[in-house]
Amino acid sequence: MIYREAGQFKSTYASDQAVFPILQDRVIAGLVLVAAVIAVPLVANEYWLQAVLIPFLIYALAALGLNLLTGYAGQVSLGTGGFMAVGAYAAFKITSAFPGLNIVVAFLLAGLAAALVGVLFGIPSLRIKGFYLAVATLAAQFFLIWLFNKVAWFTNYASSGTITAPPRRMLGIMVTGPEATAPVRYLVALGLVALFAVIAKNLVRGRVGRSWMAIRDRDIAAEIIGVRPLRTKLLAFAISSFFCGVAGAEYVFLYLGSAETLAFDINVSFLVLFMVIIGGLGSVLGSFLGAAFIVMVPILLTNAPHLLGLAMPVALQKQIELMVFGGLIVAFLIVEPHGLARLWQVAKDKLRLWPFPY
Amino acid sequence: MLDLLHAVLVAPFKDMAGSPTFLVEVLIGGLAAGLMYSLVALGFVLIYKASGVFNFAQGVMVLFAALTLVGLIERGAPLVVALALTTAVMVALAFAIERVVLRPLVNQEQIILFMATIGLNFFLEGFGEFAWGSDVKKLDVGIPDTSFMVWGVQVNRLELTAAITAAVLVAIMAVFFQRTRVGRALRAVADDHEAALSIGIPLNTIWIVVWSVAGLVAIVAGIMWGAKSGVQFSLSLIALKALPVLILGGFTSVPGAIVGGLIIGTGEKLAEVYWGPLVGGAIENWFAYMLALAFLLVRPQGLFGEKIIERV
Numbered sequence: 071m072i073y074r075e076a077g078q079f080k081s082t083y084a085s086d087q088a089v090f091p092i093l094q095d096r097v098i099a100g101l102v103l104v105a106a107v108i109a110v111p112l113v114a115n116e117y118w119l120q121a122v123l124i125p126f127l128i129y130a131l132a133a134l135g136l137n138l139l140t141g142y143a144g145q146v147s148l149g150t151g152g153f154m155a156v157g158a159y160a161a162f163k164i165t166s167a168f169p170g171l172n173i174v175v176a177f178l179l180a181g182l183a184a185a186l187v188g189v190l191f192g193i194p195s196l197r198i199k200g201f202y203l204a205v206a207t208l209a210a211q212f213f214l215i216w217l218f219n220k221v222a223w224f225t226n227y228a229s230s231g232t233i234t235a236p237p238r239r240m241l242g243i244m245v246t247g248p249e250a251t252a253p254v255r256y257l258v259a260l261g262l263v264a265l266f267a268v269i270a271k272n273l274v275r276g277r278v279g280r281s282w283m284a285i286r287d288r289d290i291a292a293e294i295i296g297v298r299p300l301r302t303k304l305l306a307f308a309i310s311s312f313f314c315g316v317a318g319a320e321y322v323f324l325y326l327g328s329a330e331t332l333a334f335d336i337n338v339s340f341l342v343l344f345m346v347i348i349g350g351l352g353s354v355l356g357s358f359l360g361a362a363f364i365v366m367v368p369i370l371l372t373n374a375p376h377l378l379g380l381a382m383p384v385a386l387q388k389q390i391e392l393m394v395f396g397g398l399i400v401a402f403l404i405v406e407p408h409g410l411a412r413l414w415q416v417a418k419d420k421l422r423l424w425p426f427p428y
Numbered sequence: 429m430l431d432l433l434h435a436v437l438v439a440p441f442k443d444m445a446g447s448p449t450f451l452v453e454v455l456i457g458g459l460a461a462g463l464m465y466s467l468v469a470l471g472f473v474l475i476y477k478a479s480g481v482f483n484f485a486q487g488v489m490v491l492f493a494a495l496t497l498v499g500l501i502e503r504g505a506p507l508v509v510a511l512a513l514t515t516a517v518m519v520a521l522a523f524a525i526e527r528v529v530l531r532p533l534v535n536q537e538q539i540i541l542f543m544a545t546i547g548l549n550f551f552l553e554g555f556g557e558f559a560w561g562s563d564v565k566k567l568d569v570g571i572p573d574t575s576f577m578v579w580g581v582q583v584n585r586l587e588l589t590a591a592i593t594a595a596v597l598v599a600i601m602a603v604f605f606q607r608t609r610v611g612r613a614l615r616a617v618a619d620d621h622e623a624a625l626s627i628g629i630p631l632n633t634i635w636i637v638v639w640s641v642a643g644l645v646a647i648v649a650g651i652m653w654g655a656k657s658g659v660q661f662s663l664s665l666i667a668l669k670a671l672p673v674l675i676l677g678g679f680t681s682v683p684g685a686i687v688g689g690l691i692i693g694t695g696e697k698l699a700e701v702y703w704g705p706l707v708g709g710a711i712e713n714w715f716a717y718m719l720a721l722a723f724l725l726v727r728p729q730g731l732f733g734e735k736i737i738e739r740v
Contacts, residue, residue: 146539194721198728201482201542201679205671206724209717216714336668340546347543385557392554399547404532407540 074422089271106260111253119252120325122365127259128320130361133345134263134270134354135313140343141352142274143306144286145195146203149210150314151338152191155331156184156214157315158322159224162233166226173238173245177262177319184315185308187214192307196300199289211339215331234328246323255324262320266313271354273309282306283352314342348402350409359410367395440702454701455694460587462693463594464656467649468670469677469685470597471642476679477618478638479530482542485549487667489643492556493518494650494659499560511647518643526635566658590652597648598686601641605682610637618680672720678730687731692716 073094080086090096114123136150161180164171191210195203218224225233237247244250245258273279281302284292293299322329341364349360371391406413420427444451468490475483483489496517500510529544605611616624617634625631650659673692677684699715724730 194725198724200538202675202724202728202730204542205675205717206721208668208671209714209721212714212717216711344543344546347540351539389554389558392550393558394554396547396549396551396554399550400529400544403536403540403544403547404529407533407536 087275089268103264107257111256114253114256116252119256122369124252124256124259124325126361126365127256127263128317128325129342129345129365130358131259131263131266131320132314132317132342133349133357133361134266135310135317136342137346137349137351137353137357138270138274138282138313139306139310140346141350141356142279142286143282143303143310144289145192145303145306146200147207147310148204148336148339148343149191149207149214150342151334151336152211152214153184153188153311153314154318154321154338155218155334156187156311157181157318158329158334159218159233160184160315161319161323162226162235163224165236165238169236173240173323174258174262176238177316177323180319181312181316184318185312188307188311188314189304192304192311195303195307208336211336215334218331230330232328232330233322235323235326248327250324259320259324262316266316267354267358270313274354278302278305286352344399348399348409350411353409353411355414356409356411359414363410367398371395443702454697456584456587458694458697459690460584460590460693461697462673462690463587463591463686464649464653464689465670465673465693466686466689467590467594467597467645467652468667469673469689470601470682471645471649472670472674473677473680473682473685474601474638474642474645477682478614479617479635480538480541480621481530481545482538482679483642484542484545484667485552486642486646487670488549488552488556489518489521489646490650490653490667491659492521492552492650493643493647494654495556495560497647497650498566498654498659514647515644518647519640522636522639522643525639526632530635531632586652586655590656593648593652594686597645598682601682604641610634614638669716672716675720675730676723678732681730681732684730684732692719695719 073092075092075094078091078093080091085091088096090099110123111119132150132154135153136147139145139147157177157180160183161176164176164179165173168176187210191207194206198206219231222228222231225231228234235246237249238245240258243254245254274282281292281297284295284297285299285302285306289299292302318334321333326333345360345364346357347360348363349358350356368391371394372387375387468486471486471489472483475481475486493514497510497514500513501507505513525548529548530541533541533544603611605615613624613629613634614637616627616629617631621631624634653659669692670689673685673688675688676691677686677688696712696715696719699719700712704711
């Protein structure tokens, strides 16, 4: 960065292995967090919170989950939407069965349910890998969506087939349901995603993350040096699905308010996969950058004609949006296949030496 | 419990034995649907074989080909001219894809190339709609969608034509791959990129050829699908149905694509008709994947796929 780490000596292992080893980085991270907690709810209006920030945080959590699985453990999954649906429906069933339960606890339990399902659908990964596995995870996607559509028990026999977030309070404040204000929902989503980002960061630099990366880089070699593939892969599926499940529960409870299975169709899986790839495979920061990118691009594309003063029919706008989106993805992969996280790294390295590059 | 077992294991077979003509009709319907999947899967296999790219955009290429054809016919072009123009468009598309997407991404990991084709998928979908409009169109190629009776069994003319077309297509491709110079080069590239390059096979040309051939297969598939169910955007979803066909047949095998398609098509129809009512129907959406998944557990490389040999 523009600041230097000169003079900051690491005299203990703890300081050497800190997440942010440089003082300035710690300060900046702290400032960002403070700004996100205090300034954003005060400054941002309803539209920004509801249309941009809340989906961004939720997608970031899902992307984080998928990144653990695909980026770190190397198992490509196209079932993210399905696992998110498990989280959403589990949260719905849990909150309707235990009305007094704390909503965050309900989210976590929903995550556990998703983790169980994830392990179940992760079992084939022991036999197959690569694209075969990707296609196999599509089975999870289609089967789960079908299941939630067909079995009325999941929606409490609602004739419309939708699940609706029930009004729930936490510390006396309405957190979900129609009366919950956008800033409150934003803060809950922010808290959860921050917590899980810290957990993910610590997972991937610890023993678990290293065994994941060993499996990703060369599974047979990893097996030979004593990484147990069964446990490692299934753990990756479990934790990844846990993250996705919590994200799915938030998606309905904090963002949409009510949803049917359509909200979790195959496009969601692709969207989250895009976030991971564009953000950067195998990077916690990348999940956030990718989610921000994918959430922002359609909004920009929708609003750009208005800003330029062009009136455009909705259909044409949709088509152009698809084309630009597809084109952007291809262009992005060509320019930087390792994603936004790598771009950020490169920029940081350049800035570190700036203005004297040698 | 016994009732359940009876309903799952015995009753469907009783039904089958009860009316064999109906069973045959279901089987034929399944085979026909399977052939359609095969036609899409064929395009996937061609591209995967020659370039190692898992081309997610194949389904949209089918749609795009059909849209172009219908659009040209609607603008008054005779069928033959429209067909020729569509072919030209698909070849041009192959050139463009090779130049814009593949060449800059040489030597990238497979997942990156796969993502690029998903981007391509979005782009083509938007572009197709942009160029030809988004309403459902009827594609009429002069084959009536009617049935005739053979030994008391209904056979659909269109499906029969599709079957014959697919058979001819596969035969042509087998000859092309085995007997021609370009076909040999394609197989060489599929075997080993670097070795092929070192004996002077131009990789870029091969890619253009293979994407063009996949484009032609897409036209055939597009015509068949379009004639059957109209040209509409749900067509691109059949690409997803082609995926279990692929894993069943093996990513690298042309016969695998055909046989896999037939198995998936019939299995799906049989399951839907005989077992579907037990769980409320509409199991067609995921049954193919489950079938492929179960199969993979036994044979990870698919029916005809190359044996996966792993080294450290």
